[in-house]
Every structure is written in C-alpha cells, then in structure tokens.
Amino acid sequence: MDLLEHKGKSLFAGAGLKVLPARLAFSQAEAQAAAGELGLPVVVKAQVKTGGRGKAGGIRLCATEGEVAAATADILAMTIRGHGVSCVLVEQAIAIARELYLAISSSRAQRGPVLIFSAEGGVDIEEVARRNPAALVRTPVDPLLGLCDYQVRDVVAAAALDPELAGPDGTPAKQLLAGVVRALWRLYRDSDATLCEINPLVVTTSGEVVCLDSKVTIDDNALYRHADLKAEFDAGAEDREARARQAGLAFVALDGDIGVLGNGAGLVMSTIDQIAAAGGSAADFCDIGGGARAEAVAAALDVILSTGTVSALLVSIFGGITRCDEVARGLVQVLSQTCVDVPVVVRLEGNAAAGGRAVLADARLPGLTVAAGAAEAVRLAVAGAAAPAGPDTRREG
C-alpha cells in the first residue's frame, strides 16, 4: 500500500523526524484558511500516489492568498498520470541550503533492506543513478543486525555538510542528519515498510534537517500487524479491486475487452499474453486461485462483467490439485444463474479435464464454447469479441 505524502509525513513526525507545519485541504476555502493559519508564503502540493507531480505542475509556491486560491483550484482539477487529485497539502515554505536524498527500500537481490543516499537530492533518483552512479551510496542493511553506526557515519560523510553548520539549539547539522538516518531505519522496520523515501531531505539555511516530501509503501502482507494502516487500506482501494480482494481474488483492471479468469497468476498472465499475440486485448487479470469454489467463480464474473465493456469471456483452468470437473460444475452453477450475455470460452486441461468438458457439454449453456486447447480458446475468444453484437449474445448499451 502506497501512502499519500501527508500520511507518510504523519508517520515521519511520529518517528521523530522533522516535517514542516502543514494542513490538508479539500477546497479553495480550506486552503486559504490553512495559509492564514500557517502564514505566507506557503507551498500547495497535490496529494497523489504517483511520482512526477512537480513536473506536472502539482506543486506551487504561493506568496499571496489569491495565489493560494488559484493554485488550489488548478491542482484539484488536475489528473496526474491517471490519478485524480482530491486534496492538497498546504505547507509552510522555508529557505533551503542543501537538498539531499535518503531512502530505505526492500531489495530482491539483497534479500533485505538497502539504504540509499545521495548528496544530490530533489531530482529523479533513477536519473542520478544513470548519470552519475558514484553520487549514490547504496548500503545493504542486515535484517537481523539492523543499521550499524558505521553505516550511519558513511552517509553523514557522503553528505559533506558544512562542519560549522548548526541548528537553532546549537546541535551540529551532521548530528541531526545522523539522527534522521537512524529514525528512518526504525520507522522502516517497525511499520513493515518496503519503501521509506525522503526526496528532498533538506538542510535549511538555519541549520535544520527537514523532510520536505515523503514516499512510504507499507507491505500489504503485514497490515495485520498495523490496524490503523489497515483501515486506510480498506477505505482507499478502488471499488472493483476492493470487492475482488474481499472475495479472495487477485484482480487488476486492464484496458481491453476480453474478460479473463483462471487459476494461478502465471497462467492468467500467460493467457493475457496469448490473447495479445492473437490480436485481442484483455479486460482484466483475475486469478481465482486453487480449489473449485463456485462462489469465487461467481464473484470473479461479477467483478469482471461489472463495467459492461467486456465483449467476450475466456476461462482458462489448469487442474493440478484442482479437479476440472468440479470447476466445471461451479461454472455451470454460476452461469445458469447469472445473466452473462457475452460469448464464454472455457478451456480445461489437467486433472479430470475430460470429465469437466463433459459436464459443460451436458449443461448446454447458450453462448458457452468448450475449447480443445489453450491456442483454440484464445482464438475463439478473440473472434467472439470481434464479432458484431447480435441481439442474443451481447449485452445492450
């Protein structure tokens, strides 16, 4: 689960990291009121779960109330990389001396966390990695030992801060930076994050070290250990994906018009690829998992067909442990009760496949075709989707 900037910053603040005073606003009036409380100038920032909002114009420095109102109206009307903007963060502006980059991220190759630091912050870190790999410090953190002091010292040394620079209370900026690195590690570990990124981490002209942005991803599998975040997860999910998850399905909406469902993530991905290779386009990724549960099939059909833009349905099952005849009975049960008015192509292979095909044939469901193999199933589904809508086979509208 990706957190919005303001939510990530509230975790930062709870972990002892310094963030700027800010208010969340859902309207121009709220933004103006927030600016009044915080004092001008302020920065108005789109709250979206995607990068690139700065380049898209989603971050604006405002010196007057009029500018706050105009910026808020503009930003709330934006769509950034497909994400609508429902709220903005109004944040105090500060004088920046240095911009740094600091992140801890889960690495597959290291099989654990990696701390990434760059003295060049505020820009796309992948670009820094390409242009000047030496500017990045990448330090694997042992998951059992945790972050070591020497690793923190390495980061502080790489930052090359002015040794004379100190915060308002006289604490050297170098020491403040070390504190930030340690606090971010604790937050990463204790909140089951897979990414905690601060870009930029700024050193202000008054010697403070402040998190100007936050990008936090929490491991979905660990949400049971974080009840507060779990509630956010359930509330924030897109409607169809949330419904699918509740039914125990893995579901991702795609752009095409051929509904796809199958058992196993790899099998479904493979089916989507074969549809594309045959000139068609899948409407979704839907994995019903193992077992022949009729209710999972029913939930999957409900979610897949709910947009009304699906013009054919392809069901691909490979029976390993799962018996194809039981899946077939589940399908018949669902399809005979549900009004599915697009062509349905079913492909059964593996455990009890012959029995499963017989069950489907006996049911004589209109619009249902049993394919002889994967290739034929894909061909029939693509042809079915391309066929002109007949009165009996297509949903109206």
Next chain:
Amino acid sequence: MAILIDERSRVLVQGITGREGALHAARMRAAGTDLVAGVSPGKGGQAVEGAPVYDAVAPAVAATGADVAVLFVPARFARDAMLEAADAGIRLVVCVTEGIPVRDMAEVTAHLSRRGTILVGPNGPGLITPRRCSAGIMPADVFAPGAVGLVSRSGTLTYEVVHELTQAGIGQSTVVGMGGDPIHGVGFLECLELFEADDETEAVVLIGEIGGNDEERAAEFVREHVSKPVVAYIAGFGAPPGKRMGHAGAIVEGSSGTAAEKKTALEAAGIPVASAPADVVPLLQARLERRPSP
C-alpha cells in the same frame, strides 16, 4: 541423482494435523515420498498417514532423521516455523505459504543462509523429483521421470508446461517452484548450478515472469557457467506498470522488470524463449537433437 530431493530424502511435515497439511502429507506419500514425521505444537503423540506427530521439530529430527521439512503453516506463524526447522538441523525447508510479510522473509533468509539451510519458497508449490520424492503440493500425476530439469516462478504455469512435456514423452529430473514472492529461497541461479552438475539432467527449462531481474541474472549465469541446453518461457508481456499481478513479486517497477526486457536478455545469452507454454516442447526437442551424441 536429481537435485535437492530424491528417494533418500526423509520428509517431515510442519502443520500436519491441519486440513492442508494432512491432505498434502497423504498426496506426498502417494507420490513416493518417504514421509517420516509430522509436527504440530500441542498435538504430539498422534499419527497422521502413518507418520508419528511431534510437538516440536528438534525431537522429530532426533527420532526420525528427517532432513527435509515441508511447511503448511499460516502466514503469521511461518517465520517461526522456518526458524525452528533450521535450528533443528533440517537441510532443506520448503514453504508453500502465501502472504508472509517481506520483513519476516528478509529475517528468515538471513538466518537460514547463516545456518546453511536451503529454502524453497515461500508462496510456491515446492519441488518434485518424479516417482521418488515430492516436497510440496505439485500434482504428481502430471509428472514423469526423465532428464529435463525445470525451475519456475509460477505454480500453475509449471504444471501446464510439465503437462506438455510429459505428453510429448519428455520426462523430468527435478522440478522446482521457487515461489512468487520478492524475497525467496533458491532461484534460477542456484537451480541452474545444481542442474549443470547433475548427471541425470540433460537440459533445463526456466519459467519466469515480470518483476525483479532474476531472469537477467540467470541469462548471465547461463552464458558463463552452463553447458547444457536451456530454454525459457516468460509470462506477463501485457502487464501494466505498478500493478501486482497476483504474485507479490510480479510487478513492473518503473521501467524495470518487464517481460520484454527479460526475453531480450535471455535471447542474447542464446536461450530461446517460447511464445506460449506449449512451444517449450519443440524448442527443447530442437536443442536436444542439436547436441552432439557422446
């Protein structure tokens, strides 16, 4: 020889008194596995499938000489169960469980590698050496003994490809499902190294999917260290960026981890990539025929 497991493997099932544990213990036994013990805390003294049940792994190992542990344990208890197996001296831990937190897997893999314990999974079907030993949930009927090694990131897709191989008369030495999580035990590299050294394996099939760069690293490894024919299949060309496709590890992040990138890397290393699961068969046949006879 096969790799990782064979008829000499002595298998213990953690969580054997649960529904899944009992079901798959029976299936493993029917597939030729030497099932020697089960473990379920608080259920010691019972017997499941003729195997004595113990309260903990260490006494089970002491009494039976078990060297392989297969876990059917819920996600939130899986970390502890894997650590217990490793600390009891188990050689190979097989974890089928899906949904284990990333932090738990980072800790488990770090601990197991220090112990020298091999891990297969999690979030995968385990592994099988046909007719000799099954450690996991693979449907034994689909498999046949033979000389092709297979290692895969996906369960059902593995069965699909193996089904095609078996139908075409191509048997398998050992088939390993590494699992769909981003942090997992043995992967392409470890299995390729084992298959290369295995007398019974003549060719290797890799089944990959989007996410990470395991396939790219495998391509590099094959180029440098593998003399046996290798063919591959990759799923997920149609996956949109930023979306998890079922498996926790199946995600295109930024511009990296795409299927197209993996295909290019594999082909550049001389590994043909099948366009559909069934096409693995002719690719493999062509590569095997092209080999000079000994």
